[in-house]
Amino acid sequence: MxxxxxxxxxxGFVLKDVKKPExxxxREVLVKIRRTSICGTxxxxYKWDEWSQTRIKPPMIIGHEMAGEVVAVGEAVTQVKIGDLVSAETHIPCxxxxxxxxxxxxxxxxxxxxGVDRNGVFTEYAIIPETVLWKFSAEIPLDFASVMEPFGNAxxxxxxxxxxxxxxLITGAGPIGLxxxxxxxxxxxxxxITSEVDSTRIQMAKENGADIIINPLKEDLIKKVYTITKDGVDILLEMSGNKKALEDGLKCVTMGGEASLLxxxxxSIDINLDSLVIMKGITIYGITGRRMFDTWKIADELLRNKKVDLSKVxxxxxxxxxxEKGFELMLNKKCGKVVLNLD
Known part of the structure; x- marks a missing residue:
């Protein structure tokens, strides 16, 4: 395969033929991958940054976002059957x-x-534990089912x-911010309100329904937010991983407000917790992954009932x-989500 x-x-990566897993x-399941999408991870x-060098052990098949079809099951599998269409929670618990x-x-x-600690889904067939498979509703197109994992982050x-x-206030209009x-x-x-500096993503934020978009390189984010809201925002959703965005975002949060950080x-980063969090009485939530499987149920219902339109992402x-074209688009940040079709 x-x-x-x-x-x-x-x-870099390489595309090559490898032995199909047998x-x-x-409690494992063989899934025929029909769609997979490219994540920032x-x-x-691909770039082989400092984090990757400490975590990834080549050779390894990369990729974790997918939609596919069950083609074989282990002898103790009870939650899925051959023919089921599934997506995968990428966090595999013990x-x-x-x-x-x-x-x-x-x-x-x-x-x-x-796709980080074990072989992933940038391939035609992948072995995945039944514990993390989600049978998505038939109304959800495969292209959108393949991005249910990052959608769950949002x-x-x-x-x-x-x-x-x-x-x-959402700081950062990358795919998850959108x-x-x-x-x-x-x-x-x-x-x-959305804060974003990239012109492509600013346009996409408009298309995805942001009421107000502020480019902090051109306008004073804090001043603009307080002009609009008077008292500041109730909730900060930090999506950028940018220290300045976090600091300014916390300054925009009203006294006693909340911040959710993805x-x-x-x-390490240096911010003034005394003035930005403690003395303002702000509640901060650290977010990793998706709640299993509460988040997946919400994602399924939002997509099945067309309350969210991922064609805009x-x-x-x-x-x-x-x-390779997909990675080029991602590297240049001239895209939303990029889906690869294996059908």
């Missing part, structure tokens, strides 16, 4: 630690990530607190063989 590999340390564990691995036993599998102490970040009637705009609107936010900063659907 064809697979996209991080064959050896260093920048032997399944008792895949771009980090099912034994305290967090797993108390309904918090997404922060499992022994967590493994598909949902988890947005809905960790009640947005009904709230003024929301999804969060739609989620916030669907959840009843009264006003969604962006990854790549190391999925900008490119390419044949699998054009994966």
């Amino acid at each position: 064809k697979a996209i590999l991080k064959e050896k340390p260093g920048p 032997k399944l564990g008792p 895949d771009v980090h691995i 099912e034994h630690c305290l967090q797993c036993k108390t309904g918090r599998m997404h922060v499992c102490q022994n967590l493994e990530i598909l 949902i988890h970040t947005s809905l960790v607190t009640d947005l009904t009637g709230k003024v929301v 999804m969060a705009i739609q989620v916030a609107k669907a959840a009843g936010a009264s006003l969604v 962006g990854i900063f790549g190391g 999925v900008t490119h659907i390419l044949p699998f063989e054009q994966w």
